[in-house]
Amino acid sequence: MVGIKSYGAYIPISRMNRDMIGNAWGTRSIGGERSVANYDEDSLTMAVEAAINCLNGEDRQEVEGLFFASTTSPYKEKACSSIVATVADLNKEIWTSDFANSLRAGTSAVRTALNTIKSGEAKSIMVTAADCRLGTPRSVDEQTFGDGAAALLLGDSDVIATIEDVYSVSDDITDVWRTDQDTFVRSWEDRWVLINGYTKNMKAAISGIMKKSGLTPKDFTKVVMYTPDARSHIDLAKSLGFDPKTQLQDPLITTVGNVGSAQPLVLLVSALEEAKPGDRILLASYGDGSDAFVIQVTDAIEKAKNKRGVKRGVGLKMMLSSYEKYLAYRQLVSLPEEFIKLFPSASVMWRTQKWVLRCHGSKCKHCGLVSFPIQRVCFGCHSRDEFEEVRLSDKKGKVFTYSLDNLAGGVDPPTVQTIVESEEGGARIYCLMTDCNPKEVKVGLPVEMTFRRFHREGGFYNYFWKCRPAR
Amino acid sequence: MESIKDKIAIIGMGCCKFGENWNKGPEDMIIEAAYEAYEDAGIDPKDIQAAWLGTVGAHWIGMGGLALADPLKLQGIPITRVENWCATGHEALRNASFAVACGMYDIAIAVGFEKLKDTGFPGLGVGRGMHPVMEMRRTAPSSFAFIATRYFHAYGLSPEEGKETIAKIAVKNHKNGSMHPKAHFQREITLEQAVKAPIIAWPLGLFDCCGNSDGAAVAIITRADLAKKFRDDPIYIKGIGLSQNSMMPHFQPGFDWTGFEVTQIAAKQAYEQAGIKNPRKEIDLAVVHDCFTITELIIYEDLGFSPKGKAKEDIDAGTFALDGELPVNTDGGLKCFGHPVGASGLRMSYEIYKQLQGKGDKRQVKNAEIGLAHTLGGHPSVSCVMLYGNDLG
Structure with missing residues (x-):
């Protein structure tokens, strides 16, 4: 019984009203709103969020692999899957791999994980998919795209849904692309893209898998299809014999946007959140071909309903106050030069990974004092190297004291500086607060930890933990 | 453990004009302060046997003692460069004192300076941590x-009450600073100006923050028994305390953020050496580390001038005003005299030195015999307290 053991999703809290984009450029708004990754988020940090949401309640020690799928990896050369696995505090003796360069990267990772588990090489593998694609300013893409991530934990036992069948088609077509030189997504004439790219390939994969598995449209409770916009999938569903009103999964274009390679997985999570035991789901992705899956929901589905998924992510939102902020978040405008002079060091970041990435503190075996970062000599009793590491990233905390700093610079001042007291032994964590309205910050405010991008001094990305109001 | 009390005498001091010294380099400020001190002590530069230099900005002035040897042409004598955050100026004097007290040298010079206005950054330090x-x-x-x-929260002050309380400290220090010709800022401000100033880091506004200044200050010391050969009114060191935290407060378990233990410990060390039992009664004036107005408030409590949580009552009563029971920051403090980091401990000592000699001009505190200088540095994580008196015993 190979299938999905757990799911998680992450939609960044910032939303941009599409009318704001239309007003900025004097163009037509496609309506609704899109999600926008905060200035300190990227595909890697969003994948971490989804992974941790998915791991809630699961045994992290049992995960034997982690895949990261994205067309917007922060690195061209360096495995983000290894970073995500470390931040998610997984074992080191696991298989990590990046799936890139295709909108099908997410489902390719799922298929690879599935085959690996079926072969008996691993018992459970986590797949994360995240995207933060840039549409050219003023283009329709800029409005349609959204940012987000999803994670699926696949395994061979205790599954909430089994993956019954898989079918893929491959088709070389330069319809939507970015070269190694491009910042923004390019595409060919839209009618040609729709007819010869999207519709043709999706039909081939969906018809193919139904034929292969001997199923018909009425055998599916829900059909989850990649869609580039709010309409194309409806016509496609109709032409395949599905009832768009009852069977078609909401693609979240009006509330979130097209989240790229993460979209099929995000929508699958969305479907699983509503699913009942016995439901059958058809999933299909798109990108130079299509991957299709037949998924059967099991009785265990109820146990996953407390996960942080899509529904919660869509419900939590803060509206961006201006289009200019979006441009600043994505570094599409130049901001005043920063006076901050940091000393980036790859070797320091590597050496301090246990607390920088894994967010471990030290708990003294003698006096029980919990400290962050890890202290070799106990602050309370001076015992040396006698501590156990404790993970603080999944512990709640409270603001002990704070400041709203206008001097510290950054993309979105004021910088909210906080001292957090963790529920884990009262450990103190000095960190910045993100995803908040500075006016809501107060002593005692409950917070949770979130992994964020700090800076790119030294030519590489420096990540660390921040806090945000517990939601 | 021996006490430093009455072993060291300051026989000369100098201090350059603090401020945005765009047209002066570190060397100009050091020369200005050092030659004032030479003249004050009545010594020749050749009489100096050892020097201590305090500055924090190594990355733009270079390492070692050259920044001091060069401008003053201190050829051949030992120069030790020290750094201890904002206590750096005190640290130069502290180490010079120990060397003279042990008999190694008869005359030593302690120099502190900082040239902040060449950095291009308008504030004091951002993100210069030890970790990326x-x-x-x-x-x-x-x-x-x-x-x-946290202090406002712990003692039930609304933001308005809290801000008004600390604004009174800014008003007081601006008034004092307006009477010192060498201070960076020499203009009085109103309470309303202070309260309504733009926010730098909530709840602190512009007038809650000290001057970001250039400056240099110098002390020349000798053994107490030699002091009268140089002048009739030397000032004696009565106590030196220095305390260091082992984890930055930001990460320190249990740190209460309403006071600094390092100040309390440094003060205890200095009081014990000087034999001070009741600091509020026995100290005649104090020049303390008011890098921010809130810092001065908690210093009142950490130094034992006000009971814990009660500083507001003393502030409201004018206890620390120039004509109050215990005048604090008579020269305007860091707030108005300015805060060229490495110079500050020595600048504070300069004010006390002058006051104890009766040379406080319009700011003169009546019958001033015992004075305290206090620095607080780092995250903060280090504090130095020095006590001075104008008589032996």
Whole structure:
């Protein structure tokens, strides 16, 4: 019984009203709103969020692999899957791999994980998919795209849904692309893209898998299809014999946007959140071909309903106050030069990974004092190297004291500086607060930890933990 | 453990004009302060047997003692460069004192300076942590804003009450600073101006923050028994305390953010050496580390001038005003005299030195015999307290 053991999703809290984009450029708004990754988020940090949401309640020690799928990896050369696995505090003796360069990267990772588990090489593998694609300013893409991530934990036992069948088609077509030189997504004439790219390939994969598995449209409770916009999938569903009103999964274009390679997985999570035991789901992705899956929901589905998924992510939102902020978040405008002079060091970041990435503190075996970062000599009793590491990233905390700093610079001042007291032994964590309205910050405010991008001094990305109001 | 009390005498001091000294380099400020001190002590530069230099800005002035040897042409004598955050100026004097007290040298010079206005940054330090990310965007105002937020919370002050209380400290220090020709800022301000100033790091506004200044200050010391050969009114060191934290407060378990243990410990060390039992009664004036107005408030409590949580009552009563029971920051403090980091401990000592000699001009504190200088540095994580008297015994 190979299938999905757990799911998680992450939609960044910032939303941009599409009318704001239309007003900025004097163009037509496609309506609704899109999600926008905060200035300190990227595909890697969003994948971490989804992974941790998915791991809630699961045994992290049992995960034997982690895949990261994205067309917007922060690195061209360096495995983000290894970073995500470390931040998610997984074992080191696991298989990590990046799936890139295709909108099908997410489902390719799922298929690879599935085959690996079926072969008996691993018992459970986590797949994360995240995207933060840039549409050219003023283009329709800029409005349609959204940012987000999803994670699926696949395994061979205790599954909430089994993956019954898989079918893929491959088709070389330069319809939507970015070269190694491009910042923004390019595409060919839209009618040609729709007819010869999207519709043709999706039909081939969906018809193919139904034929292969001997199923018909009425055998599916829900059909989850990649869609580039709010309409194309409806016509496609109709032409395949599905009832768009009852069977078609909401693609979240009006509330979130097209989240790229993460979209099929995000929508699958969305479907699983509503699913009942016995439901059958058809999933299909798109990108130079299509991957299709037949998924059967099991009785265990109820146990996953407390996960942080899509529904919660869509419900939590803060509206961006201006289009200019979006441009600043994505570094599409130049901001005043920063006076901050940091000393980036790859070797320091590597050496301090246990607390920088894994967010471990030290708990003294003698006096029980919990400290962050890890202290070799106990602050309370001076015992040396006698501590156990404790993970603080999944512990709640409270603001002990704070400041709203206008001097510290950054993309979105004021910088909210906080001292957090963790529920884990009262450990103190000095960190910045993100995803908040500075006016809501107060002593005692409950917070949770979130992994964020700090800076790119030294030519590489420096990540660390921040806090945000517990939601 | 022996006490430093009455072993060291300051026989000469100098201090350059503090401020935005765009047209002066570190060397100009050091020369200005040192030659004032030479003249004050009545010595020749050749009489100096050893020197201590305090500055924090190694990355733009270079390492070692050259920054002092060069301008003053101190050829051949030992120069030791020290750094201890904002206590650096005190640290130069402290180490020079120990060397002279042990008999190694008869005459030593302690020099502190900082040239902040060549950095291009208008505030005191941002994100200069020891780790690539852990202190990202830590600024001095935010570290002390943590104190203000927590102190207001702990003692039930509304933001309005809290801000008004600390604004009174700014008004007092501006008034004092207006009477010192060498101070960076020499203009009085109103309470309303202070309260309504733009926010730097909530709840701290512009007038809650000290001057970001250039400056240099110098002390020349000798053994107490030799002092009268140089002048009739030497000033004696009565006690030196220095205390260091072992974890930055930001991460320290249980740190209460309403006061600094390092100040309390440094003060205890200095009081014990000097034999001071009741600091509020026995100290005649204090020049303390008011990097932010809230810092001065908690210093009143940490030094034992006010009971814990009660500083507001003393502030409201004018206890620390120039004509109050215990005048604090008679020269305007860091707030108005300015805060060229490495110079500050020596600048504070300069004010006390002059006051104890009766040379306080319009700011003169009546019958001043015992004075205290206090620095607080780092995250903060270090504090130095020095006590001076104008008589032996």
